[in-house]
Amino acid sequence: VNSINEVFWFSTVGVTELVYVSPAFERIWGMTLQDLYDTPKLFIDAIHPEDKEAYFKVLDTYHAKGKEYECCYRIYNKDGDIRWIDERGYPVENYKQAIVYMAGTCTDITKQKENEDKLRENEARLEYLAYHDSLTGMPNRLFFYSQLRSSLARSKRNNTKFAVLLIDLDRFKVINDSMGHGVGDHFLKIISKRLLTCIRGSDTATRVGGDEFAVIMDDIDKRTSVASMVKKILTTISLPTTIQNKVLYSTASIGISIHPQDGSTPDVLLKAADIAMYRAKNMGKNTFSFYRSHESDRAFDLLALEMDMPKAIESREFFLEYQPQFELDTGKVVGVEALLRWNHPERGIISPDVFIPIAEETGLILPLGHWVLQESIKQYKCWKNKGVQLDKISVNLSALQFRQPDLLTYIYDSFKAHNLEAQCLELEITESLIMSDIENTVKCLKDLKSMGLSLSIDDFGTGYSSLSYLKRFAIDKLKIDRSFVKDIETDPNDAAISASIIALAHKMNLKVIAEGVENEQQAAFLKSQQCDEVQGFLYGTPMSKENIEACLCEHS
């Protein structure tokens, strides 16, 4: 044992007298063996003062009794640099089985310690960046979503109501375009400060977009109490602001939705507040509006869609599109993601962003999700039969499906029915889902994984990401949410988040795929950070099965 980082040693039992130390010592401690043999106490002197006591304690209890031990401590080498040492000692017996020596190794684990520290730092930074808006210092959209989820849980538990306010500035674009971004940014900072003065301590105010803010007002009893706060916000925002000797004005339009009557998922509540906000704009701006479901625009009428959905499954109005996923290094297609579409007889193609939340709220996602899995596996088999090259097909799994006790059985049955190996399937599970019931999730993921399929965490970065939990999940891949990729070349925050996610994933031996890659600059940045895979309009949009087939033949 004389590698660069490992020292082998012998000492007498009970006394810390080193009898032999291997030459690697000179490299790690930075002193010669002769120095050490001449002045044995140099060894103890080198130990970091804060670690000395613990070190002696270990020696007293184990070394003296001739028992095995392990101890980590810091030393100062000859140049005064700190090195981390992992020392392990073992008793050595003579032929009479009496312990005569201690032998052991000291390993320089400085690099490993540094990596761990970096990882921890990265994680903390990631969390801060992920939840805050760098301009105003306010919490951001992601924070808003997580807060909305807690408010939902709380209000369901306590049977209370809360309001979601969506606040959009009416004239911000004019200010920004005519006065420049510097002034625009300054203006937003002032508005965000003013907004904070209007809300109660228990409310959450966040900046959710360029000139859009959202507030959650917890525990409200009447519409009137909401209205009086909203009026205060409108007045405060419309006060004149002086920047660079110019007096600037902006007003705001506010849309309000209320839980439970207007919805019971974050997406539905937000959509409702959005519709109400547009109504406020149409009413002439500088005003507010509550969501009123019966009046809402037909195109957004979630209720009607909800009613149409059950028969749509029967009449086969749903179909799948497939989007290719590429390996960044080789440009090879490594997978396709199946994406659900609804071809509505009156409204045409409806986006899953609109109907999936309704399907989840009504439970219809179960038959629908089942169909998506069946269809995807069937399609994979069909390609395989035709000799089309494809490693795997990714399917999005919703939270409700994930909690179905018979999920495993029906996935297993589908593989059997088509005589396929589970390796051809990847399930995409959102981060918020797996963080919601950790114990159960750990088990579910393990069971799924043991079938041989792969698991990827979708929309990564948008939920509560805790490294310590991630380690416990049997996952293969993280998918960086497209909200980070969108401004990756212009927004240093987004760049830092993406880079951290990639570094973090690689440290944990996970692959990383970035979604929503639309241009070469984004791709170049991701490449520079060693992202493994990409998916996005730059490489291929979601397409029909015929078109994806052609794409697969071209890129395999």
Ligand code: C2E
């Ligand atoms: P997702 O899983 O994050 O899917 C990726 C979405 O990003 C897709 O939207 C895709 O069309 C879009 N996209 C891909 N490349 C780009 C790009 O370069 N730029 C931009 N701006 N967008 C890009 P889509 O198809 O509208 O799906 C939206 C969401 O609906 C999906 O987000 C997923 O959460 C959900 N969804 C779709 N199909 C299913 C399904 O079968 N089951 C479940 N549970 N959810 C589904």
Ligand code: CA
């Ligand atoms: Ca997905």
Ligand code: CA
């Ligand atoms: Ca996603």
